[in-house]
Amino acid sequence: MSHALYMASQDLVYTLTPSNGTIHFGDDRHGKIPPERGEDHRRLRLRSPAGFVDYYTKMKAVDPTIDVLAVWAPIEAGKLAGGKSFPELLAEHGHADKYDGMAIHPYTNFSRDLKATRFPDKRAGHDYQMLGDAAAAKMVSDLTALVQKHGKEGAYVAVSECGALFFGKDRGAEEYREYSYAMSHALYMASQWARFADLGVRWTTGNGLIGEKPGLSRTLFGGAPGFVRTPEAIVREQLSEFFHGGGHVVDSEVKGNAEVSTRETPLGSSYEALVTNATVDKNGTLSVLVVNRSPDDDVKSRVDLGGFRHADTVDVSVVAGRSYDDFNNDEHPDAVTIKKSHATAKGDSPTLNWTFPAHSVTLLRFPPESD
Known part of the structure; x- marks a missing residue:
C-alpha cells in the first residue's frame, strides 16, 4: 500500500x-x-463484489509473493452452497489454482458439539474441552484432505482462530467461570497445538493478547493494571523453543493410552489422557511434548526414543498448577508457573521411565550426543 x-x-x-x-x-x-x-x-x-477469484488475482498483481487464503469458519453446522466445500466448488469451476491455502476457525462450540446449554458441574467444564479437542482437530484434518485433493500443489491450511467456548458471552459457564483462563484451557490449547503440528499446520493463533477490562478473561494476559499471565501464556512460553526451534516434527505415538471417563455426551464418554508430539530442532535436540489432560491421575510411562543417541542430561519443564482448575490472579500471580529441572538418562539407553503429573504439560529435551 x-x-x-x-x-x-x-x-x-x-x-x-x-x-x-x-x-x-x-x-x-x-x-x-x-x-x-x-x-x-x-x-x-475488505470487500470484493466480483468474488474471491477476482480478489486473489488483484492481490497477486500487487505482489505475487503474497499468500492469499480463504477463511472457512465452521462456527455453526452446514457447508457452502450445494453441500460442497470451498475447495470442491473452486475446482468444479476451474479455479483450483486461485487460492494458496485456507484458514480455519475450528472452535469447540459447547452448544453445537456437545449439545450443552451449560456445564452441569466444574468437572464437566474440564471434560467438555478435552472431548472437543479431538473433534476440533478433525475439522482441520478434514479440510486439509480437501485442500490436498482439490487444490493446487503446495496449498496448505492454517488456523487463524481456535478455542473452546459457549458462543454468547459464556452463558452456561456458571459452574466453572474460570475455565477459559484456568489450567484446563491451557491443556486444551496445548493439545490443539500438538495435533495441528502433526497435521502440518504452518501457523496457528487463538485468544486475544490483553483483557480489555481489569481482571481476567479469555486472553493471554489479564487486564490493567496487573496484566496477570494466564496458564496458557505460561505454556506458550514453555513451548516456544519446541515450536520455533527451526527443525521438524518426527513421528510419535502413545501405546496403551489411559482413558479418562466422562458423562455421556455426543462426543463420547471418555477421552485419551495423553496427547503427544515430538520434534528435532536445527541443533539436533529431540523434544518430546506430553500433555496429560487427566484432572486427577498421574500417568507412568516408558518413553521409547527410537534409537536416538543423546547426552546424559535431559532438560525438563512442567506446567501443572495445583489442580486442573488452578489459575493466576492479582493475589496469586504465580499459582501456575513453569517448573524446570534436569534428569539423568544414559545416552545409549533407548528408553526413559517417566511419570507425567495430572493436568500437566511436560517438555523433555534430549540434546544430541557430543562427538
Whole structure:
C-alpha cells in the first residue's frame, strides 16, 4: 500500500504498520475518512463484489509473493452452497489454482458439539474441552484432505482462530467461570497445538493478547493494571523453543493410552489422557511434548526414543498448577508457573521411565550426543 497517500479523497484506503499493527485511515485529502459508525472504526472490512477469484488475482498483481487464503469458519453446522466445500466448488469451476491455502476457525462450540446449554458441574467444564479437542482437530484434518485433493500443489491450511467456548458471552459457564483462563484451557490449547503440528499446520493463533477490562478473561494476559499471565501464556512460553526451534516434527505415538471417563455426551464418554508430539530442532535436540489432560491421575510411562543417541542430561519443564482448575490472579500471580529441572538418562539407553503429573504439560529435551 505504498501508494496509498496518493489516492483520491473518496477512495477507501488505509496504511498498515506491520511492526505494531497500527492502521491509519484516510484524512479526507489522502483517502476517505470512515463514516461515524462504530463498527467501521473498529473493524477493517475488505470487500470484493466480483468474488474471491477476482480478489486473489488483484492481490497477486500487487505482489505475487503474497499468500492469499480463504477463511472457512465452521462456527455453526452446514457447508457452502450445494453441500460442497470451498475447495470442491473452486475446482468444479476451474479455479483450483486461485487460492494458496485456507484458514480455519475450528472452535469447540459447547452448544453445537456437545449439545450443552451449560456445564452441569466444574468437572464437566474440564471434560467438555478435552472431548472437543479431538473433534476440533478433525475439522482441520478434514479440510486439509480437501485442500490436498482439490487444490493446487503446495496449498496448505492454517488456523487463524481456535478455542473452546459457549458462543454468547459464556452463558452456561456458571459452574466453572474460570475455565477459559484456568489450567484446563491451557491443556486444551496445548493439545490443539500438538495435533495441528502433526497435521502440518504452518501457523496457528487463538485468544486475544490483553483483557480489555481489569481482571481476567479469555486472553493471554489479564487486564490493567496487573496484566496477570494466564496458564496458557505460561505454556506458550514453555513451548516456544519446541515450536520455533527451526527443525521438524518426527513421528510419535502413545501405546496403551489411559482413558479418562466422562458423562455421556455426543462426543463420547471418555477421552485419551495423553496427547503427544515430538520434534528435532536445527541443533539436533529431540523434544518430546506430553500433555496429560487427566484432572486427577498421574500417568507412568516408558518413553521409547527410537534409537536416538543423546547426552546424559535431559532438560525438563512442567506446567501443572495445583489442580486442573488452578489459575493466576492479582493475589496469586504465580499459582501456575513453569517448573524446570534436569534428569539423568544414559545416552545409549533407548528408553526413559517417566511419570507425567495430572493436568500437566511436560517438555523433555534430549540434546544430541557430543562427538
